[in-house]
Amino acid sequence: MITAGLDIGSCTIELVVLDEDRPIFTRRSETSFDYPEQVRALLSETEYDRILVTGYGRHLVAREFGMGHVTEIKAHAAGVHHLVPEARTILDIGGQDTKVISLDKQGKVTAFEMNDRCSAGTGRFFEVMAQALACRIGELGDLALSGADRLRISSMCTVFAETEVVALRARGEAPEDVAHAVVVSVVYRVSSMIRRVGLREKAVFCGGVARNKAVVQILAQELGCGLFVPEAPDFTGAMGAAILARGS
Amino acid sequence: MNKTHEAMWKELDLDLGAHEALLTVLGRFYNDIYLSQSGRLQGMEYLDFVMGEVHGLRIREIQEARSAGRKVMGLFCVFVPEELILALDGICVGLCAGAEAGFDAAERHLPRNTCPLIKSFFGFRLARLCPYTSSCDLVIGETTCDGKKKAYELFGDFQPTYVMEVPQSKSAAARVLFRTEMDRLRETLERLTGRILEPQRLRDAIRLVNRRRSALNRLAALRAAEPAPISGRDALLINQVAFYDDPVRFTETVERLCAELEERVQKGEGVAPPRTKRILVSGCPMAVPNWKLPYVIEGSGAVIVGEESCVGARHTRDLVSEQAETVDGMLDALCDRYLRIDCATFTPNPERLDNIVRMARELHADGVIHYALEFCQPYAIESKKVENRLAAEGIPFLRVETGYSLEDIEPLRTRVEAFLETI
Numbered sequence: 001m002i003t004a005g006l007d008i009g010s011c012t013i014e015l016v017v018l019d020e021d022r023p024i025f026t027r028r029s030e031t032s033f034d035y036p037e038q039v040r041a042l043l044s045e046t047e048y049d050r051i052l053v054t055g056y057g058r059h060l061v062a063r064e065f066g067m068g069h070v071t072e073i074k075a076h077a078a079g080v081h082h083l084v085p086e087a088r089t090i091l092d093i094g095g096q097d098t099k100v101i102s103l104d105k106q107g108k109v110t111a112f113e114m115n116d117r118c119s120a121g122t123g124r125f126f127e128v129m130a131q132a133l134a135c136r137i138g139e140l141g142d143l144a145l146s147g148a149d150r151l152r153i154s155s156m157c158t159v160f161a162e163t164e165v166v167a168l169r170a171r172g173e174a175p176e177d178v179a180h181a182v183v184v185s186v187v188y189r190v191s192s193m194i195r196r197v198g199l200r201e202k203a204v205f206c207g208g209v210a211r212n213k214a215v216v217q218i219l220a221q222e223l224g225c226g227l228f229v230p231e232a233p234d235f236t237g238a239m240g241a242a243i244l245a246r247g248s
Numbered sequence: 249m250n251k252t253h254e255a256m257w258k259e260l261d262l263d264l265g266a267h268e269a270l271l272t273v274l275g276r277f278y279n280d281i282y283l284s285q286s287g288r289l290q291g292m293e294y295l296d297f298v299m300g301e302v303h304g305l306r307i308r309e310i311q312e313a314r315s316a317g318r319k320v321m322g323l324f325c326v327f328v329p330e331e332l333i334l335a336l337d338g339i340c341v342g343l344c345a346g347a348e349a350g351f352d353a354a355e356r357h358l359p360r361n362t363c364p365l366i367k368s369f370f371g372f373r374l375a376r377l378c379p380y381t382s383s384c385d386l387v388i389g390e391t392t393c394d395g396k397k398k399a400y401e402l403f404g405d406f407q408p409t410y411v412m413e414v415p416q417s418k419s420a421a422a423r424v425l426f427r428t429e430m431d432r433l434r435e436t437l438e439r440l441t442g443r444i445l446e447p448q449r450l451r452d453a454i455r456l457v458n459r460r461r462s463a464l465n466r467l468a469a470l471r472a473a474e475p476a477p478i479s480g481r482d483a484l485l486i487n488q489v490a491f492y493d494d495p496v497r498f499t500e501t502v503e504r505l506c507a508e509l510e511e512r513v514q515k516g517e518g519v520a521p522p523r524t525k526r527i528l529v530s531g532c533p534m535a536v537p538n539w540k541l542p543y544v545i546e547g548s549g550a551v552i553v554g555e556e557s558c559v560g561a562r563h564t565r566d567l568v569s570e571q572a573e574t575v576d577g578m579l580d581a582l583c584d585r586y587l588r589i590d591c592a593t594f595t596p597n598p599e600r601l602d603n604i605v606r607m608a609r610e611l612h613a614d615g616v617i618h619y620a621l622e623f624c625q626p627y628a629i630e631s632k633k634v635e636n637r638l639a640a641e642g643i644p645f646l647r648v649e650t651g652y653s654l655e656d657i658e659p660l661r662t663r664v665e666a667f668l669e670t671i
């Protein structure tokens with residue numbers, strides 16, 4: 001059976017089409033204002049027997065196209081369980097939210113936490129910080145890793161943290177040290193969220209921020225365990241939806 | 249709502265334009281959240297009527313009673329003994345408010361990060377939106393959480409406000425204090441109403457409030473049936489109206505509703521298909537028109553089977569003993585009953601954990617959603633204890649913290665849906 005999974009995130013949309021377990025088509029694009037139109041265009045490029053939609057825009061798309069929907073939590077759990085059956089903890093940091101999911105051997109969600117109130121510590125947060133540091137988002141990780149661990153950012157609020165970054169730069173602090181401090185501030189917040197749910201190995205890190213090497217490395221140190229990052233960390237939600245579509 | 253009440257609202261010094269806007273929003277909410285439900289009970293027509301006239305006929309009744317010399321007391325908390333007020337021929341109205349209207353005005357006096365319940369009653373007064381507040385001869389506050397405690401000090405500048413001291417623990421010394429506070433409240437009310445508390449009238453008041461509690465408890469118990477015979481939204485509304493309506497009329501209505509529900513249960517009928525997931529909501533009070541979480545939960549395909557809350561079981565569970573003969577004996581009995589309330593402003597508060605577990609089991613709940621209003625420390629902090637206890641009992645648990653704004657409704661829905669997927 002050919003199944004498709006669609007993940008409508010606040011920043012990007014991902015589509016995965018599976019022929020049984022084999023991905024035969026993947027697409028990713030930035031979420032536009034009129035995303036139902038975008039979805040229509042994406043879907044016209046491929047064919048499938050069944051489809052499920054997930055992500056924050058799932059209700060609208062499900063209604064518009066008459067599809068079934070699942071939450072991001074269930075979709076990520078299914079996607080990660082498929083890729084890494086030993087996974088027991090999932091950290092997902094997307095464009096605008098952070099989730100920690102605990103799963104059992106069968107890949108069933110047993111507990112989860114979400115930070116969905118503000119952009120603190122999410123992809124959006126790193127974008128703003130990269131801008132304040134005048135570097136490209138893809139380079140922020142390397143920059144942070146080359147910095148020393150000697151500064152602290154105290155605010156988690158994106159707006160206040162940006163002010164702090166600007167002040168540190170004005171004081172003449174090296175950009176790499178400031179970048180390091182930015183990453184550390186996120187790591188502290190995320191690790192306490194993980195501990196609240198309970199850290200069990202194997203831990204898998206997905207979502208766009210998992211591409212940031214500094215976050216992965218410093219977080220792994222802080223947690224004292226390895227963090228597995230899937231090859232395409234932004235696609236686990238769509239992949240999970242495609243897997244769940246089989247039984248839908 | 250019609251023009252016929254406008255003169256009355258004007259006399260109560262409401263801001264007519266803003267008030268009209270509030271009623272429009274309320275009406276729209278009610279339509280979307282209530283009237284859109286299918287398979288409702290016939291008895292709910294009365295509640296629809298009451299809600300339609302919440303600022304109309306009920307206020308008129310209250311005004312008429314006032315011209316006949318009766319006094320109106322506004323309350324915020326289930327710790328203030330209604331029986332004393334009723335026995336002195338007073339009228340009680342709940343002033344807790346559940347809408348954002350008036351937040352602007354409130355934030356001129358209160359910090360932004362104040363619990364919405366407090367901001368709302370403040371805002372309703374300052375923005376001149378609430379005919380109940382305007383009708384009060386005395387507002388009776390209480391020392392429960394810090395937010396309310398300090399807010400009453402400011403509120404006193406706008407309206408006569410009396411604060412009852414409610415202890416923070418259930419020790420013997422605390423009981424002595426609370427008993428003294430009963431006497432002090434009695435004296436204040438006697439002076440205000442110009443009446444003397446008579447044993448016969450106090451006994452009648454105790455019986456009346458007990459009868460209302462029993463009717464609500466009977467309704468609550470019927471919700472244990474599978475399939476659930478009434479939606480959580482409707483049950484919440486009934487519990488909300490309990491704070492506004494005339495107690496005799498209201499009790500009779502609930503008793504009639506219960507009879508209708510019993511028939512339904514007998515026939516095995518319900519508002520949701522069999523095997524719908526059943527949720528117990530536990531935590532902070534939900535005041536009219538705060539129907540946000542129930543709307544999200546039931547909109548996600550579950551049904552709410554109980555409210556472990558002050559607008560719910562905490563208000564009705566315990567009855568006052570009817571044995572005492574003397575006024576003092578009855579005040580003792582009231583004291584005993586009120587000190588059994590398991591509010592998170594008490595420390596320690598183990599009874600609440602037991603009550604949550606018992607309710608979850610009796611109502612066959614598949615999971616508990618803990619509801620804290622944003623910036624409510626007592627409930628937010630206590631939620632950890634609830635979480636630990638429910639984990640030990642093997643009952644699925646979700647913690648939600650949210651205010652009155654509809655902005656976070658989508659993330660809230662995601663949380664609730666994900667929770668439902670796991671149970």
Ligand code: SF4
Pocket residue numbers: 324325326327392393532533558562589591592593
């Ligand atoms: S939650 Fe506590 S403070 Fe609030 S109304 Fe109930 S008893 Fe009073």
Ligand code: SF4
Pocket residue numbers: 363364365366392393394395396532533593621623624625626627
């Ligand atoms: S909800 Fe919490 S903070 Fe708000 S009034 Fe009640 S106890 Fe106080």
